[in-house]
Amino acid sequence: MIVKVHDLVKKYGDVIAIDKVDLEINEGEIYGLLGPNGAGKTTFINIVCDMVKRNSGDLYMFGEKIDKSIQHLKKDIGVVPQTIAIYDDLTASENVAFFASLYGIKGDMLKERVKEALDFVGLSDHYKTYPKTFSGGMKRRLNIACAIAHHPRLVIMDEPTVGIDPQSRNHILNSVQKLNQLGSTIIYTSHYMEEVEQICTRIGILDHGKVIAEGTKEELQSIVTDRKTIIIKIGYDQVLDTQLLKEVKGVMSISENDNILRLECQKESDCISEIMKVLLKEHIKVIDIQMESVSLESAFLSLTGRRLRD
Numbered sequence: 001m002i003v004k005v006h007d008l009v010k011k012y013g014d015v016i017a018i019d020k021v022d023l024e025i026n027e028g029e030i031y032g033l034l035g036p037n038g039a040g041k042t043t044f045i046n047i048v049c050d051m052v053k054r055n056s057g058d059l060y061m062f063g064e065k066i067d068k069s070i071q072h073l074k075k076d077i078g079v080v081p082q083t084i085a086i087y088d089d090l091t092a093s094e095n096v097a098f099f100a101s102l103y104g105i106k107g108d109m110l111k112e113r114v115k116e117a118l119d120f121v122g123l124s125d126h127y128k129t130y131p132k133t134f135s136g137g138m139k140r141r142l143n144i145a146c147a148i149a150h151h152p153r154l155v156i157m158d159e160p161t162v163g164i165d166p167q168s169r170n171h172i173l174n175s176v177q178k179l180n181q182l183g184s185t186i187i188y189t190s191h192y193m194e195e196v197e198q199i200c201t202r203i204g205i206l207d208h209g210k211v212i213a214e215g216t217k218e219e220l221q222s223i224v225t226d227r228k229t230i231i232i233k234i235g236y237d238q239v240l241d242t243q244l245l246k247e248v249k250g251v252m253s254i255s256e257n258d259n260i261l262r263l264e265c266q267k268e269s270d271c272i273s274e275i276m277k278v279l280l281k282e283h284i285k286v287i288d289i290q291m292e293s294v295s296l297e298s299a300f301l302s303l304t305g306r307r308l309r310d
Contacts, residue, residue, distance in 0.1 A: 001063055002027050002154050002185045003048055008057035010043050010209075017043040019209035020057070027153075030176065030186040032200030034193075039206040041189050042082075045156055048187070049079055062153065075103050078152035078184075082159040084139050085146070088132040092123055092142055095131065100149035117145040120178075122171055137168025144175060148184075155179060156187045161195065173199055222267065229292040230272065232261040235285035244282065248274045259287075 003025040010018040018040050025031045035041050046052035050070045059066045061073050086095045096114045118124050121141040131139055161169045176199055180186055190196055204214045213220055236259050245254050250269025255262045265271050
């Protein structure tokens with residue numbers, strides 16, 4: 001276990017930002033933290049980073065219960081803030097060296113870690129370049145290099161791809177997965193649902209300060225529907241009595257549009273083989289068959305009543 005909270009509460013005056021949250025992030029995960037603006041994501045991250053004090057509840061970091069400061073654990077944490085935190089009057093290497101030195105790294109090891117971090121984010125050709133000449137995507141990548149040079153066990157990334165070009169976004173997503181493969185646990189927040197779907201092993205949805213759902217992408221999708229959709233494309237000249245398919249166990253409804261059959265089936269049913277038997281018996285030519293699942297975006301909207309960017 002890398003991070004665990006129990007009955008976590010944080011208030012700002014009369015406003016409850018975190019409302020009795022229970023959440024556990026295990027070693028080796030890329031944990032996606034989703035929620036509309038104001039849901040409590042940043043407050044949760046600030047509590048984990050010891051930048052904000054909780055009102056009540058328990059916090060555990062790396063298996064240790066935290067009663068006061070986590071100062072002695074900060075060497076194991078790297079933070080990539082949403083707001084870019086680099087110095088324009090320092091070169092790329094000087095920026096990384098400065099942040100790495102805050103963790104006590106110096107001498108030859110510091111030089112090695114700086115080179116390694118810049119290589120990792122694809123900025124090795126800009127070692128002596130000042131970031132004021134960088135694109136937004138390059139600045140984001142430098143931001144990551146500054147956060148990982150000390151080899152943290154936990155890397156917290158708060159909206160690391162905001163406002164950048166697709167190439168830099170892909171580079172960052174690949175870097176996140178590589179970091180994870182090298183042993184870092186990642187907490188990742190984003191307003192881009194496709195990013196979370198692509199890289200996160202488990203996802204928690206925060207809304208109004210509460211964790212309202214948690215699980216893998218597939219588990220979250222299954223929460224909001226009790227059915228699955230099967231789409232079958234048949235030959236244009238085929239004639240089928242759809243009543244025959246309605247009699248298959250598990251089929252709830254069927255619609256037909258030209259040569260496309262759309263069947264709504266019970267989620268737990270195993271009806272595809274029976275459907276195919278009917279089509280074969282009726283000499284229906286099947287051109288294509290697909291399973292349509294609920295998107296993570298649709299699941300999120302169903303659970304929160306709001307879109308992610310609201």
